[in-house]
Amino acid sequence: MYRTVEQLDTVISTLGSTASSLCEVLRMPESSVQGHEVLGLKLAAGDGGIRPGVLLIGGTHARELMNPDLLVELAVDLVSSHRSGTDIVLGNRTWAAATVRTILDTVDLYLLPCINPDGRSYVMTVDDMWRKNRRDNPGSSCDGVDLNRNVDIVWGVTEGQTSCSPCTDIYCGPSAFSEPENRNVKHVLDTYRIDCFADVHSYSELVIYPWGHALTQTSDSTENFTTLPTGTCLPIQRAGYREYLAPEELARFQQVSATVVREIAAVRGSRYTPEPGMTLYPTTGTHSDYAYSRHLADPALHKTDGYTIETGPFQGNARESFHPADPEPIKREVESGLLGLINSLVVG
Amino acid sequence: MTDQSPPTADLPAAPTEPGERYEATIHAADPALADADALAGVSDLDLDRVPDPSGGIRVLVEPSDISRLVAQGFEVRLHRAVPVQPLDPGLVTADEDNLSWLTARLRAPGEG
Numbered sequence: 336m337y338r339t340v341e342q343l344d345t346v347i348s349t350l351g352s353t354a355s356s357l358c359e360v361l362r363m364p365e366s367s368v369q370g371h372e373v374l375g376l377k378l379a380a381g382d383g384g385i386r387p388g389v390l391l392i393g394g395t396h397a398r399e400l401m402n403p404d405l406l407v408e409l410a411v412d413l414v415s416s417h418r419s420g421t422d423i424v425l426g427n428r429t430w431a432a433a434t435v436r437t438i439l440d441t442v443d444l445y446l447l448p449c450i451n452p453d454g455r456s457y458v459m460t461v462d463d464m465w466r467k468n469r470r471d472n473p474g475s476s477c478d479g480v481d482l483n484r485n486v487d488i489v490w491g492v493t494e495g496q497t498s499c500s501p502c503t504d505i506y507c508g509p510s511a512f513s514e515p516e517n518r519n520v521k522h523v524l525d526t527y528r529i530d531c532f533a534d535v536h537s538y539s540e541l542v543i544y545p546w547g548h549a550l551t552q553t554s555d556s557t558e559n560f561t562t563l564p565t566g567t568c569l570p571i572q573r574a575g576y577r578e579y580l581a582p583e584e585l586a587r588f589q590q591v592s593a594t595v596v597r598e599i600a601a602v603r604g605s606r607y608t609p610e611p612g613m614t615l616y617p618t619t620g621t622h623s624d625y626a627y628s629r630h631l632a633d634p635a636l637h638k639t640d641g642y643t644i645e646t647g648p649f650q651g652n653a654r655e656s657f658h659p660a661d662p663e664p665i666k667r668e669v670e671s672g673l674l675g676l677i678n679s680l681v682v683g
Numbered sequence: 684m685t686d687q688s689p690p691t692a693d694l695p696a697a698p699t700e701p702g703e704r705y706e707a708t709i710h711a712a713d714p715a716l717a718d719a720d721a722l723a724g725v726s727d728l729d730l731d732r733v734p735d736p737s738g739g740i741r742v743l744v745e746p747s748d749i750s751r752l753v754a755q756g757f758e759v760r761l762h763r764a765v766p767v768q769p770l771d772p773g774l775v776t777a778d779e780d781n782l783s784w785l786t787a788r789l790r791a792p793g794e795g
Contacts, residue, residue: 337774342781353789400770411788418789463770464704464743466731496732504731504743539734616732649736652763653706653743656733658774 337400337658338407339459340371340452346407347374347448354414356380357439363447364522365515368470371452373519376410377527380417381440387530387680388443390523390639391673395482395622396466397454399537401662402646406448406535409670413439425671426602426664434678441681445523450516451482464654466504468516477502480514483534484620486521487511488628489548491566495617499568507620511565517622524626524639530680531591532626533642533673538656539615540607541645542595542672544588545580545627547612548619552577553585561632588640591679595644598675602668605648612643642676644669702767706733707749709740710758725757 338346351360361375379386391409393402412423416435423430438444449455453469467479481504484490484497490511491499498505512518523529545551549571552558559579563571580588592609599607612618623641630638647665650656659665709725725740730748735741743765744752752759 336776336780337770338776338781342776342778345781346785349785349789411785415788459770459775461769462702462767464765464767498729500729503729505729539736615734645734649734652765653733653741654765658770660774 338404340449340455343403343407343449344374346411347376350376350410350414354418357414357417358410361445363519365518367451367453367516368468368514369453373447373450373452373516375445375447375523378410378413378439378444378446385528386441386443388445388528389531389677389680390445390529391533391535392447392450392520392622393535394449394451394455395534396536397451397458398464398466398657400455400458400658401537401666402535403449403455405666405669406446408666409673410446412670425667428598428601428671430671430674438677438681442677443527444677445527445529447520447523450520463658467506468514470514472501475501479506480508481505482514482517483622484618485511485514485517486620486622486625488621488625489560489563489565489619491568492548492563492571492619493568494548494570494619497619511620520622524629528637529639531640531676532623533644533676534622535644535646535669537645538647538649539645540605540648541615542592542607542609543612543615543623543643543645544592544609545611545624545641546578547621547624548617549576549578550613551580551585551611553580553582555579559631560628591640591676592642594675594679595672599668599672602671603664605668644672704743704745704765704767705749706762706765707742707744708735708760708762709742709752710760712756712758728752
């Protein structure tokens with residue numbers, strides 16, 4: 336079962352009003368293109384001060400329905416466990432109440448469960464395979480911008496699955512961050528200390544880390560995205576281009592991804608695969624690569640590790656894979672993986 | 684898995700219904716060519732690609748897309764119709780179920 340946007344908002348608002356010592360409702364500065372207010376949550380316990388932060392977002396692609404539900408259920412489970420001292424039991428994996436308490440005492444957790452509310456509503460009322468937001472593209476009969484091609488990392492470079500055509504489902508929009516839904520995500524990254532970011536998508540059972548636009552190399556730091564032109568509406572024009580990732584950074588991404596994979600498997604044995612984004616198919620302008628690229632493009636910015644998680648397996652057809660009749664087992668295993676990701680900031 | 688591949692669709696000029704759409708996989712038309720080489724240009728065709736369990740190219744396409752692909756020499760295998768339709772209402776949570784779930788989960792310890 337899947338919640339409507341209004342039901343997701345109800346969960347968020349109720350958490351803010353009934354668990355105000357743990358939860359703060361974050362009202363995003365901009366409404367969606369069709370005027371829906373976008374709500375987020377901050378979860379934290381204990382003293383304030385400088386603490387590591389995690390930002391989890393969902394609903395970027397409208398048809399990937401289970402992930403906004405997963406994120407609000409994660410929030411409710413954390414609050415319930417912290418208040419009552421009960422463990423979070425996810426299949427065969429139990430997250431002890433003491434561990435949950437330590438997480439919330441140590442980490443600031445930010446959630447934007449549904450960044451694309453217009454798209455979700457459209458899926459529920461018109462087209463259950465809609466992917467983009469609901470932008471009315473000027474001069475085109477085709478609507479929508481792909482929110483996971485529209486942010487400022489090699490934006491507008493049509494490498495692989497990115498397009499400058501409004502009639503495609505992978506349209507990057509007229510400029511980087513042209514879409515208010517994405518500026519809201521940037522606002523959270525700009526405003527709070529975020530050490531770790533994950534954009535939760537479906538499907539394929541993957542834990543994805545940089546990079547998405549090119550193969551990764553660890554030897555030549557001068558071959559990096561800051562030297563690439565953007566907005567070209569052409570693929571990368573340098574033959575054999577590979578994107579730099581420092582060896583110790585790659586090792587950390589691989590280590591944390593392995594932790595997420597292990598915590599997912601602990602629930603019921605599902606085997607997610609950790610891999611660079613490029614492996615699925617080439618992309619530009621994606622949230623998780625942008626989150627990680629920020630400190631490289633501007634060393635004054637805090638470093639944020641960026642992940643994309645693709646929840647659930649192929650279920651025999653795309654429709655059932657994007658919104659299976661019973662998403663519960665998938666949500667519970669990925670909830671464990673997300674707790675593993677958050678906990679990686681606690682245990683180091 | 685029920686993902687059975689029907690015969691190749693060298694699609695005739697089938698009548699187009701509003702909202703007509705298919706889930707399909709794209710293959711090299713020339714069996715002598717490896718798919719990876721022959722399909723290198725597919726990503727330039729601006730299709731709605733969805734993940735494929737075997738690493739192939741799986742897409743949601745409209746009849747005009749299929750005609751274009753076939754004209755460019757690709758083999759298109761249609762797997763099923765994916766008509767434009769809202770989410771099955773049976774998959775949408777009822778308001779009262781959402782509220783009762785939330786109330787139960789946030790009930791204070793010892794509260795009935």
